[in-house]
């Protein structure tokens with residue numbers, strides 16, 4: 317049992333109430349049920365090594381375990397993201413819920429949401445994490461939550477079917493076990509990574525497959541085990557990296573690095589630059605041969621790569637050329653105009669293709685939530701439909717309204 321003195325409890329209660337208010341103000345919490353769950357669970361008991369200030373900060377994670385390279389493999393997720401995903405899940409009392417990726421606190425929120433008549437199971441691939449979650453859950457009084465040690469790729473069939481499955485590690489694919497593990501009206505909330513960016517997508521069952529109801533940008537530690545991502549990363553030079561999860565994309569690091577030394581072609585699209593996460597999603601799924609280009613600050617400061625690559629930007633590549641987006645102030649209309657920077661022998665052709673997509677997005681799809689995702693399990697059709705992403709167990713498609 318963790319010893320917590322009265323003053324700490326009072327501080328925690330105050331910080332928790334402030335956290336709930338702020339989560340409501342930021343529209344992360346939109347329902348009374350989720351607000352009540354966040355108000356009830358003593359979050360600090362699930363991260364006893366962290367300060368109350370960090371634990372109750374909306375946007376801070378608490379690192380729990382790192383790998384040999386110092387990268388997080390398990391964290392207590394930020395309250396803001398947990399609230400968003402629980403709202404996406406739309407959980408009702410009495411439901412049966414499976415959480416993939418444990419920590420304890422999110423399972424405690426789930427237990428509050430399903431109540432005494434519901435059931436919560438949380439599964440983690442890492443024995444240390446399961447043991448820690450069990451201790452924290454018992455300490456905080458959530459003894460009803462079941463903890464399981466297994467690779468969540470296979471679900472937890474003993475408890476299926478579930479009304480809700482919530483995945484709390486970044487998934488690269490959706491295994492059959494998650495779809496088959498849902499009730500007919502079940503919902504899967506999963507942070508799905510496509511070409512290096514992750515969105516928490518709420519999927520409902522739709523026959524054999526899934527159809528999305530909402531999506532939000534998210535950040536998670538990657539899924540380990542059988543479901544780990546298939547990705548290629550290439551260092552072009554110190555501080556410049558490209559990554560892709562599409563096996564068909566040509567990746568010739570030497571030629572691309574050489575292209576960066578070629579003169580830069582800049583093409584302005586005339587289209588508005590706006591809503592960068594929605595624009596990126598459109599580009600990622602519509603550019604025919606896409607990678608994510610990352611550049612370190614010193615490379616950007618030297619003027620070799622544009623600042624858009626500091627947080628990663630969709631780039632169109634061929635064997636020997638690369639094009640990616642940029643922006644400039646639009647003095648006529650206010651805001652920004654999008655444009656393309658291209659290098660290499662095919663710079664002109666790539667810049668034209670990229671600019672056309674920037675214009676199409678601005679003209680037809682420039683709004684939040686314009687995409688419907690579908691997941692279709694089974695062998696991929698040939699040819700692959702437009703806007704489709706090939707995965708091991710099926711395809712993800714995206715359509716814009």
Ligand SMILES: C[S@@+](CC[C@H](N)C(=O)[O-])C[C@H]1O[C@@H](n2cnc3c(N)ncnc32)[C@H](O)[C@@H]1O
Nearest residue numbers: 390392393417418419422440441468484485540
């Ligand atoms: C962000 S943490 C989970 C946070 C947690 N849900 C909370 O309450 O804050 C992600 C977890 O996913 C786990 N994980 C990664 N791959 C997994 C897999 N294949 N099956 C089950 N758990 C997995 C990691 O061990 C890690 O503990």
